[in-house]
Amino acid sequence: MSDVKFFSGENIPLEMHKVRMVQRVYLLPIEERAKRMAEAGYNTFLLRNKDIFLDMLTDSGVNAMSENQYAAMLQADDSYAGSETFYRLESVLQDMFNMEYFLPAHQGRACEHILSRLLVTPGSTAIMNYHFTTTKAHICTLGGQIEEIIIDEGLEINSELAFKGNLDINKLNEAIARLGRENICFVRIEAGTNLVGGQPVSMQNMREVSKICRAEGLTLVYDASLLSDNLYFIKKRDGEFKDKEIIDITREIGSLMDIIYFSARKLGAARGGGILTSNKEMFLQMREMVPLYEGFLTYGGMSVREMEAMAIGLQESLDIDIISQTPIFVEVLCRELLTKGVPVVTPPGGLGCHIDARAFCSHLSQEQYPAGALAAAFFLASGVRGMERGTLSEQRNPDGSETLAHMELLRLAFPKRVFTLSQVRYVADRLAWLYENRELIGGLIFEEEPRVLRFFFGRLKTDGNWPEKLIKKFRADFGESL
Numbered sequence: 001m002s003d004v005k006f007f008s009g010e011n012i013p014l015e016m017h018k019v020r021m022v023q024r025v026y027l028l029p030i031e032e033r034a035k036r037m038a039e040a041g042y043n044t045f046l047l048r049n050k051d052i053f054l055d056m057l058t059d060s061g062v063n064a065m066s067e068n069q070y071a072a073m074l075q076a077d078d079s080y081a082g083s084e085t086f087y088r089l090e091s092v093l094q095d096m097f098n099m100e101y102f103l104p105a106h107q108g109r110a111c112e113h114i115l116s117r118l119l120v121t122p123g124s125t126a127i128m129n130y131h132f133t134t135t136k137a138h139i140c141t142l143g144g145q146i147e148e149i150i151i152d153e154g155l156e157i158n159s160e161l162a163f164k165g166n167l168d169i170n171k172l173n174e175a176i177a178r179l180g181r182e183n184i185c186f187v188r189i190e191a192g193t194n195l196v197g198g199q200p201v202s203m204q205n206m207r208e209v210s211k212i213c214r215a216e217g218l219t220l221v222y223d224a225s226l227l228s229d230n231l232y233f234i235k236k237r238d239g240e241f242k243d244k245e246i247i248d249i250t251r252e253i254g255s256l257m258d259i260i261y262f263s264a265r266k267l268g269a270a271r272g273g274g275i276l277t278s279n280k281e282m283f284l285q286m287r288e289m290v291p292l293y294e295g296f297l298t299y300g301g302m303s304v305r306e307m308e309a310m311a312i313g314l315q316e317s318l319d320i321d322i323i324s325q326t327p328i329f330v331e332v333l334c335r336e337l338l339t340k341g342v343p344v345v346t347p348p349g350g351l352g353c354h355i356d357a358r359a360f361c362s363h364l365s366q367e368q369y370p371a372g373a374l375a376a377a378f379f380l381a382s383g384v385r386g387m388e389r390g391t392l393s394e395q396r397n398p399d400g401s402e403t404l405a406h407m408e409l410l411r412l413a414f415p416k417r418v419f420t421l422s423q424v425r426y427v428a429d430r431l432a433w434l435y436e437n438r439e440l441i442g443g444l445i446f447e448e449e450p451r452v453l454r455f456f457f458g459r460l461k462t463d464g465n466w467p468e469k470l471i472k473k474f475r476a477d478f479g480e481s482l
């Protein structure tokens with residue numbers, strides 16, 4: 001099965017857009033990159049953008065916007081209360097998900113804050129396919145806990161399964177019986193499951209989970225931040241939806257959920273977020289929090305320009321040629337890496353290409369943060385910035401021990417429609433070189449370790465002087481080349 005759009009029978013992934021504005025990027029020599037990485041405490045979040053060649057940290061807030069999005073920004077109706085921009089955005093969202101009420105919030109985690117305050121009580125449990133870092137942090141900060149019920153294959157690096165993000169229905173039933181539904185604050189489905197490699201959830205699975213939640217009186221929450229990729233995979237990988245319109249798939253998802261929220265830094269290719277529901281009581285309770293934490297109800301902490309761009313971006317995310325660009329490039333990079341023997345998560349998901357750092361750095365233990373070490377080493381080898389998604393992104397247990405992540409991944413995210421195919425080839429080439437020299441990569445040790453979301457601004461040092469050895473080998477193999 002291939003998701004790639006072929007051109008004239010050739011194996012050419014075809015971009016359905018053209019580039020009309022560009023940004024100059026620079027590639028520093030490896031010695032300079034090593035210096036910048038050390039200054040950043042071996043944490044790619046602390047690098048400065050000017051020192052980065054290709055920024056594959058995330059697709060959040062850095063997607064290419066269309067000419068129509070920019071044009072819409074000029075029509076933004078700037079007013080504290082009652083902005084026409086809000087009503088335009090509200091009606092796009094109501095139509096898209098067929099839900100009645102919309103609340104704006106400044107980004108995805110702000111939505112998580114509001115709905116956690118609505119639903120989480122101390123000691124309660126939120127059940128979900130898999131957590132996202134900010135989601136878990138909000139639930140736990142309010143005294144709740146999470147339970148993950150992703151299917152077993154979801155945590156396997158390699159599988160043939162088309163929908164590895166699915167919730168395990170047996171585990172769901174078992175958890176409800178064990179915990180008692182009064183102790184479950186909500187059930188959450190994350191589209192395009194971020195931390196396990198951008199893996200999608202099937203419509204059939206959502207239907208089943210929704211049916212159980214309705215029968216048990218449990219609130220079902222949908223994190224639609226990665227909806228675009230998930231919609232693409234539903235259309236491409238599930239025969240039932242081959243000839244269905246994307247809007248109809250989206251509306252069916254809407255019909256299954258009680259609350260939908262999203263980061264518009266991802267969905268809608270702008271910057272912002274929002275919550276939807278048709279439940280009036282929940283809407284009224286959450287509405288009280290918007291002016292308190294976000295801003296007045298018709299902007300919710302967002303710029304009206306971004307809201308206009310979001311309204312257009314959301315409509316564009318219903319176009320298969322637009323939403324296919326990321327999954328196609330992810331697949332191309334994954335395929336190229338697999339031919340070079342580099343271990344990656346399969347099947348390729350959305351969001352980015354996910355390198356299996358545990359296999360890549362099999363000589364490192366999880367306590368040495370293999371995914372973080374690989375992210376730092378790859379920046380040295382290429383000037384490309386990726387993101388650690390492993391034990392470093394977890395939080396320590398109260399007794400100080402590490403929460404060992406299910407997977408140690410280096411995520412190379414694809415901001416939507418930003419990179420070219422030759423840049424993708426460069427990424428594959430440098431990663432293959434690093435794989436050949438993987439034994440040179442050493443571990444990382446925390447020097448400054450924040451208690452919550454430590455991956456954002458924690459600082460580390462290297463376990464031994466392995467960057468120097470890596471530079472030496474690079475120079476021996478590439479000569480004067482950058």
Ligand code: F0G
Nearest residue numbers: 058060107108109132134194225263265
């Ligand atoms: N949920 C999911 C599934 C996400 O991927 C993100 C953000 C959020 C919620 C939070 O949204 O950033 O707007 O507050 N993911 C980004 C990433 C940060 O890089 O994957 P936010």
